[in-house]
Amino acid sequence: MTFEMPDFWLALPEMFVLGMACFILVLDLFLPEERRGISYFLAQITVIGAFVSSLWVAPAGVQTTFDGMFVSDPLGTFLKLAIYVLTAGVFLYSRGYLRDRALYKGEYYVLGLFGMLGMMVIVSASSLLTIYLGLELFSLSLYAMVAFDRDSLRASEAAMKYFVLSALASGTLLYGLSLLYGLTGSLEMSQVAQFAGGHAGEHYAFVFALAFVLVGVAFKFGASPFHMWIPDVYHGAPTSVTLYLGAAPKVAAFAMAMRLLVDTLGPLQASWGPMLVVLAVLSLAVGNVVAIAQTNIKRMLAYSTISHMGFLLLGLLAGTRTGYSAALFYAVVYALMSLAAFGVVILLSRAGFEAERLGDFKGLNERSPWFAFMMLVAMFSMAGVPPTAGFYAKLAVLAAVIDVHQTWLAVVAVFFSLIGAFYYLRVVKLMYFDAPADPEPLTARLDLRVALSANGLLLLGLGIYPGLLMGWCLAALH
């Protein structure tokens, strides 16, 4: 038997994160309660180290190692960098929140890092086996994080629902992957793609497998009609975990769609395109219309996630390079918007008080004009008002859809965005034109204030100069 030594160098970021996560896990056992900050700082150092090492080891072209199970390419590097930035942001935002609620434990950071590792594995998977394992690693960490506040009945219920539904979706995905293996005799994505392109005869069997794979992917996106878990989980989980769920996993879901639909089943684009049309239109409709009826901000943002995922799928279904890069841009910008919006929710919460109801945003302008403005930017960005990043993201997706002569889809998307604008603007109205129920000025730690301001300004900056990020997105998909 011949065996080629794998190039471990390419997987340096993964090995570093795994090693550090294990180190923090053990070290945390010996830390007294008041030194818990050390775990936090080590977790941040891990994320920064992964960022640096990913940049360092990134090859110029596409390289695979571990017998074709691991791929390192520009798309993977870009997605990983985005995931690091988002995860670091989540850790930073949630620190004060966790401390106020007796949730400030090392396990939160360990599970967060393992979740990030799972996302990294998904991003650089080039075999059906690794993408599935990455997905499981990432989901398993998330289930535990959702249930982290174990005395809260709502959190346990949310975790249970998430676990059962997600296990079902994983099973469906696994069934689809096993059919692909049965048809092609290979787990390697490039070989499956080659086989699918060359065997038009078994076309229907491939479409059959594709349907199952697509269900799994749509569940991870939370695209309608596989969105049932999103509102309950977003609502039930501690806000710091909702923050985590809403940010980096969207980028990972995009990576999963790119690897499975484009890299593996690219030759079947004519089949999955129409399927994505159904998912996208349903998500836009359900997300935007149902969000209007919500009085809880976390639930409202959950439905808004569903509608944004509809937009993201529009970019994917165009099936062109501009479409993919528009979807990638949308994924990154959406994650930043979600980080900012949930960041303000965390900012408003204090020990023993969750700023969950829309009413809690009343008169925010009088309490803190600057953070009311940051929330305004996040809401305008989600609604797609220029000059925010959300506007440009929507524009790029719509342009890609019109390029492939699906103008009606663009019209539908704009129509539902207009409906959606109502509930984003309602938050703005509450902040600026209503009297505050609780006139106390806001108090927050310096790091949270600085990070939140940077996040809001970034959304504005990316709206005014979208070219830089868009250029990276295009280069990543070269």
Place this chain on the structure above:
Amino acid sequence: MTFELFIFYLFAAVLVFAALRVVTVRNPVHAVLFLVLAFFSSAALWLLLEAEFLALVLVLVYVGAVMVLFLFVVMMLDINVAVLREGFTRYLPVGLLVGLAIVAEMGLVLVRYFVLPPGSAPKPVGPDFSNTRMLGDLLYTHYVYPFEIAAAILLVAIVAAIALTLRRRPGTKHQDPAAQIAVRRRDRVRLVRMDAEKKPE
């Protein structure tokens, strides 16, 4: 039909029957026992595929360890079956309808279009072939990356289970053997000097 094929169909039939009974039987303990039967029959099928090591591991690990633990848990928990079964008959027709539709659709596609790639049928190997050795060779070379990720998944499962269930209750009564061993006489016994008789005042 060869004898091998006969054995295959026999164990396959037992497997399907047992799997069906796991979800339909009333008593949870019986359900666990049927699951044991299902594992055992699939182990027999793996033996027919010449995957002897995996078949033995399935019996040893799953039947021997995991299912015994399951049985313990099921017997210790007081599961009220009646509550679990509430609404079963109400949802049964819809479930059956959807299930049958899916099976029919899947059958229509798979029977006509599913073709295995040529040359993919496994060939019988000689008596010298050791698939335990083969597994070891593959697991730690070609599959080393997925193997390590699987290890990380198990670690996360342990961390999650402990983080979610371990509670430190103040004031619980437990023994500390080290402290018990290190105890000295003077920690426990206090000699008090007393006069045998009360002094007259």
